[in-house]
Amino acid sequence: MKIIKTGDCRVSVGLCNLRCPYCVHLEEKTENVKPEDVVKRLENCKSVYIGGAEPTVHGDFLQLLSELSKKGVEITLKTNGFLSHRINESLPFVHRYVFEIKGDFDDIDSVAYLSGLSRERAKKYSESLLESIRIAKENGKKIRVWFRVIPGYIDDVRFRKMMDRIGKVDEILLYQFLSREDWDKPVKGLEKPEFSFVKELEKIAERYADRVIVIGEGGRG
Numbered sequence: 001m002k003i004i005k006t007g008d009c010r011v012s013v014g015l016c017n018l019r020c021p022y023c024v025h026l027e028e029k030t031e032n033v034k035p036e037d038v039v040k041r042l043e044n045c046k047s048v049y050i051g052g053a054e055p056t057v058h059g060d061f062l063q064l065l066s067e068l069s070k071k072g073v074e075i076t077l078k079t080n081g082f083l084s085h086r087i088n089e090s091l092p093f094v095h096r097y098v099f100e101i102k103g104d105f106d107d108i109d110s111v112a113y114l115s116g117l118s119r120e121r122a123k124k125y126s127e128s129l130l131e132s133i134r135i136a137k138e139n140g141k142k143i144r145v146w147f148r149v150i151p152g153y154i155d156d157v158r159f160r161k162m163m164d165r166i167g168k169v170d171e172i173l174l175y176q177f178l179s180r181e182d183w184d185k186p187v188k189g190l191e192k193p194e195f196s197f198v199k200e201l202e203k204i205a206e207r208y209a210d211r212v213i214v215i216g217e218g219g220r221g
């Protein structure tokens, strides 16, 4: 599989089936590493966070999960949720899922723009993401939903609507879109929100999750 980096009990996997315009991971260098060698690099880790770009697109992704699981490692998987059949297959190995939400599931033009997909693919993506979350919830997995807060794409009305579709989860993470080369590539038309705007969504989020995390230039709360 293509790996961006490993370390601190985290694996960052290369390649993705989306093309988000602000993504900094798509252009990162990768190296080919066999799943068994990834596992060796994670020796002594009791829990591992696998994210990236997108882990589920790799043919040997399940082998990595299986080998970590055999060693008793607790796995957190961060995914865009597009490949719901892969979420299904990963259930025996994954303790917690982190689903990144791009935008209002019903606003296909926004989802298409924020994911870099055609309208047709964006519609399929929205449906698959909701299906992936449903699969994880119905199988009793811990769930964090991860929102990149970009003005014009997430506001209080849209946020409530999205969370009504998702339902109650363990954690919500609200991340301030930073528009910075090292974090979220600046893109014309995508503005950085005020940190106070992100904090306002926190109050709504508390109705839908046991724990809410807010991250941005104002720190982590």
Ligand code: SF4
Binding pocket: 016, 017, 018, 019, 020, 022, 023, 024, 025, 026, 052, 053, 054, 080
């Ligand atoms: S889903 Fe994540 S990794 Fe994939 S293109 Fe979008 S931001 Fe990048």
